[in-house]
Amino acid sequence: MTTDDIRLIPASQFTIDQLTAIYNQTRVDYLVPMPMNAARLAEYVATYDVDLDHSLVAMQAGELLGVAMLGVRAGRAWVTRLGVLPNTRRTGVGRALTVGLIENATRLHLDFMMLEVIKNNTPAHQLFLSLGFHEVGELLVLRRAPLIPPPDPVIADARRLDPADALALIGRDRGTQPWTNQSESLMNVSEVSGLQMTLADNSRGWLVYQRQKFTLTRFAYKTEVGDPVTMASAFLSHLHHQFPRLDTQIENIQVRDPHLAAFFEMGYVESFRRIEMWRGSPPASLNMQFQAVS
Numbered sequence: 001m002t003t004d005d006i007r008l009i010p011a012s013q014f015t016i017d018q019l020t021a022i023y024n025q026t027r028v029d030y031l032v033p034m035p036m037n038a039a040r041l042a043e044y045v046a047t048y049d050v051d052l053d054h055s056l057v058a059m060q061a062g063e064l065l066g067v068a069m070l071g072v073r074a075g076r077a078w079v080t081r082l083g084v085l086p087n088t089r090r091t092g093v094g095r096a097l098t099v100g101l102i103e104n105a106t107r108l109h110l111d112f113m114m115l116e117v118i119k120n121n122t123p124a125h126q127l128f129l130s131l132g133f134h135e136v137g138e139l140l141v142l143r144r145a146p147l148i149p150p151p152d153p154v155i156a157d158a159r160r161l162d163p164a165d166a167l168a169l170i171g172r173d174r175g176t177q178p179w180t181n182q183s184e185s186l187m188n189v190s191e192v193s194g195l196q197m198t199l200a201d202n203s204r205g206w207l208v209y210q211r212q213k214f215t216l217t218r219f220a221y222k223t224e225v226g227d228p229v230t231m232a233s234a235f236l237s238h239l240h241h242q243f244p245r246l247d248t249q250i251e252n253i254q255v256r257d258p259h260l261a262a263f264f265e266m267g268y269v270e271s272f273r274r275i276e277m278w279r280g281s282p283p284a285s286l287n288m289q290f291q292a293v294s
């Protein structure tokens with residue numbers, strides 16, 4: 001068979017169960033196991049604004065061979081869930097799927113595309129490089145186990161924020177954050193709260209997070225005045241004091257993030273790393289956050 005035989009079909013023509021099955025089959029040997037069930041995939045699609053009409057399933061001779069999904073938000077698109085069945089790899093399916101997503105993004109007038117690839121995933125990294133994606137940074141996936149005793153809360157004027165206030169704080173100008181951590185991702189989920197703090201030396205900042213049943217996750221934070229490590233120590237000490245039994249899992253924290261030392265002091269450990277890649281450059285409307293962290 002040749003690549004000419006590969007048919008790319010909009011993912012919206014498949015059920016969530018079918019998409020879950022093909023996704024799991026493509027990931028049986030993945031570097032970091034991330035199996036999904038249909039409910040989790042449906043939640044993923046909703047949280048990350050995955051556009052199933054512009055996502056693709058690859059078929060050849062009636063067989064499902066692979067899948068690739070496209071996240072779509074104003075001024076940007078995201079490549080995610082790409083996978084090809086292990087026994088079909090290196091026959092051009094992964095390239096056909098990724099080119100198909102790039103063409104679909106172009107149809108939507110989106111020239112700026114983003115993705116993350118786990119460090120040392122050479123096949124995917126090489127594929128993306130060959131299609132014009134370039135590296136822009138490294139991202140950390142961090143975890144803090146609930147068994148670590150919570151630190152004493154740093155003395156501060158701390159105000160808990162309800163969801164509306166928390167979402168108003170993070171604002172909308174965070175479009176060049178990794179996709180998972182953009183404001184839209186937090187706006188699409190429930191149980192979002194926040195902490196706004198002022199320290200004795202007038203340092204000021206905030207943390208917004210999602211509290212799931214057993215896990216704290218999806219952090220967005222900012223030091224408005226003062227030293228980022230001091231500020232992060234303050235908000236993390238309050239957070240973990242408030243929720244001593246919850247696991248914490250956060251993803252795609254930039255390695256150059258000036259708050260990072262406070263996370264490690266607070267017992268966070270690195271689970272794995274991703275490489276952040278872009279294709280094209282962010283439109284001016286998305287540039288604010290990039291300038292803020294670089």
Ligand SMILES: CC(C)(COP(=O)(O)OP(=O)(O)OC[C@H]1O[C@@H](n2cnc3c(N)ncnc32)[C@H](O)[C@@H]1OP(=O)(O)O)[C@@H](O)C(=O)NCCC(=O)NCCS
Nearest residue numbers: 082083084089090091092093094095117122123124126127
């Ligand atoms: C990454 C993946 C989708 C590639 O799919 P594929 O169908 O094997 O890729 P293709 O045959 O279209 O190859 C396209 C390019 O990818 C790169 N590539 C693929 N496999 C490679 C390997 N084992 N080593 C180095 N480069 C490789 C090459 O640049 C290749 O181009 P070339 O054939 O001209 O050299 C596939 O390996 C996969 O499903 N991996 C597991 C899931 C995964 O890693 N998904 C990506 C998450 S970000």
